[in-house]
Amino acid sequence: xxxxxQDPRHKxxxxxxxxxxxxDPISEHNRLYWYRQTLGQGPExxxxxxxxxQLEKSRLLSDRFSAERPKGSFSTLEIQRTEQGDSAMxxxxxxxxxxxxxxxxxxxxxxxxx
Amino acid sequence: xxxxxxxEGPVTLSEEAFLTINCTYTATGYPSLFWYVxxxxxxxxxxxxxxxxDDKGSNKGFExxxxxxxxSFHLEKGSVQVSDSAVYFCxxxxxxxxxxxxxxxxxxxxxx
Numbered sequence: 001x002x003x004x005x006q007d008p009r010h011k012x013x014x015x016x017x018x019x020x021x022x023x024d025p026i027s028e029h030n031r032l033y034w035y036r037q038t039l040g041q042g043p044e045x046x047x048x049x050x051x052x053x054q055l056e057k058s059r060l061l062s063d064r065f066s067a068e069r070p071k072g073s074f075s076t077l078e079i080q081r082t083e084q085g086d087s088a089m090x091x092x093x094x095x096x097x098x099x100x101x102x103x104x105x106x107x108x109x110x111x112x113x114x
Numbered sequence: 115x116x117x118x119x120x121x122e123g124p125v126t127l128s129e130e131a132f133l134t135i136n137c138t139y140t141a142t143g144y145p146s147l148f149w150y151v152x153x154x155x156x157x158x159x160x161x162x163x164x165x166x167x168d169d170k171g172s173n174k175g176f177e178x179x180x181x182x183x184x185x186s187f188h189l190e191k192g193s194v195q196v197s198d199s200a201v202y203f204c205x206x207x208x209x210x211x212x213x214x215x216x217x218x219x220x221x222x223x224x225x226x
Contacts, residue, residue: 004157040219041218042219043216044216102163103214105150105159
């Protein structure tokens with residue numbers, strides 16, 4: 001069990017550019033979550049998948065954000081036309097659905113939009 | 115709606131002091147409650163959990179008891195160490211809501 005991994009760990013981009021982040025969950029976990037965390041705040045839910053199906057998206061997830069989990073394994077989160085307000089830590093978590101959602105988090109991708 | 119409130123930080127304690135971080139929640143029914151810890155530069159780790167009223171979660175010397183009557187899940191440790199310096203997040207989860215809701219976090223610094 002290598003845990004949840006995320007790539008890249010840090011990303012600096014210019015406003016208006018597109019960025020894509022990758023998350024590799026724990027292999028037997030069927031649920032995968034994306035969160036956004038800003039300084040001094042707790043993680044805010046963005047979206048989640050059960051296997052390859054995207055079951056819910058937060059209102060925080062504007063049309064510029066899209067997430068995929070094409071084969072029910074790794075997931076990608078893309079932000080188009082980045083804005084300075086997108087600067088945050090993007091966290092991925094995975095869980096094995098057993099009736100209680102015990103989530104395991106990756107180290108996060110820190111995005112800085114200049 | 116569902117929400118989690120935590121005591122404001124930062125909290126600074128001397129090594130071997132007693133720790134309490136207060137957490138209260140707003141939710142209908144019986145959510146599951148969690149404490150997560152985030153060490154500097156790392157992701158969140160599940161510290162402990164409780165899934166029903168009066169359950170006590172414990173791990174690494176930390177404890178928290180699910181109090182339905184006061185809608186609380188306070189985190190305690192009898193003797194903190196420098197290595198406990200981190201940010202602690204209280205969180206809840208409900209089947210009907212199907213996502214984890216986090217509190218704002220409480221930063222703890224333990225000084226030798």
